[in-house]
Amino acid sequence: MRVTREKAAENRERIVTTAAKLFREKGFDGVGLDAIMAEVGLTHGGFYRHFRSKDELAAEAIARGLAASAEKQAAHASLQDLVCAYLSPAHRDDLGGGCVVAALGGDIARQGDGVRRGLTAYVREQLDRLARWLAGRNGKRDPAAREQAIATLAGLVGALVLARAVDDPALSDEILAAARAAYGGAEGS
């Protein structure tokens, strides 16, 4: 049942992206290798032709998810766009495709070095991007831009976590709307 090298590489790729989705949806311990492989369309035995362990897959899946997030954030034309998209009901309801930090934040703090190092680099990158935007908005060379960037990133992540954790749809929507307003998603750029 050997497959093309090309096909094998594609399968490996799909294992990583599928895992990245499922981990965000159900947590690291909430998904088994069999569920991941089944969603890819393979049997679980073949997993170890691609990865040494579930942990190795987890590290790679997180890295992939962070890279995808970074790309998505970079695509926004303005801070306003980014905040509106991040705090949209659609993003709240898209656990598997959304922000890795909001979905797995608590668990990441308990993960190994590789995962946490990747996350740290991602946070630095996002802070730099936000600070640049904020400096542009407030006037060049704003010394408070970095502090504002940190407050904004924290507010975005926290608002999404709260909006997802809360039981009442009306309260959840209110949280998103208030945070959009507070973090610049409703004002002009």
Add this chain to the structure above:
Amino acid sequence: MRVTREKAAENRERIVTTAAKLFREKGFDGVGLDAIMAEVGLTHGGFYRHFRSKDELAAEAIARGLAASAEKQAAHASLQDLVCAYLSPAHRDDLGGGCVVAALGGDIARQGDGVRRGLTAYVREQLDRLARWLAGRNGKRDPAAREQAIATLAGLVGALVLARAVDDPALSDEILAAARAAYGGAEGS
């Protein structure tokens, strides 16, 4: 080996508080009943004299953790106090005794109805408290107080999650300090 009714009630209590601590430290799936019971000083078999299942314990432990948090927040004399304590390095490093939402936020969204309803009530309570304080600071009857309360709560939770997830102690400290400044922990009341 029967024990006093009093002693049994005390044991039950300790199971709940120990579970509340360990769940926050290692996640729901990261701790077994045997570990919880061992830390209490009992054997795992006795667990089912007190609870019908691990899930039932989880719901009660979360509720207990939220109640403890609410009490702690209410004890602060001012918003400044609360923000400074919440965003302190000590709180960041006290996973087991700290904020339930920051420690288990992502997992709570995947829990049952009981847990989420309790969390929702807790969030409402905190928002009301924050809005009252913010209205007091800005002048009575501030219509933006609630929006500001939401932004503040989100910022607190998000900053703590980020500070814990990040690998670099200096960046972690910077996040806490910036958020303290941005959310009113450094200004006068």
Add this chain to the structure above:
DNA sequence: TGTACATCAGTGAACGCGCGTTCACTGATGTAC
């Protein structure tokens, strides 16, 4: 280009461990008289 052989991605059964749950049992507590 064609043939023979080596490689190796994927299969599916099996292993082993952890963990939630159950159960027969113990013996001190609680209660009825």
Add this chain to the structure above:
DNA sequence: TGTACATCAGTGAACGCGCGTTCACTGATGTAC
């Protein structure tokens, strides 16, 4: 107050299932000649 019996919190072994991991095997792909 004292005695006999019922209750039940806690014990420790056992069960069963899920899941990460291993392994012998298959058969198409890749390669050497």
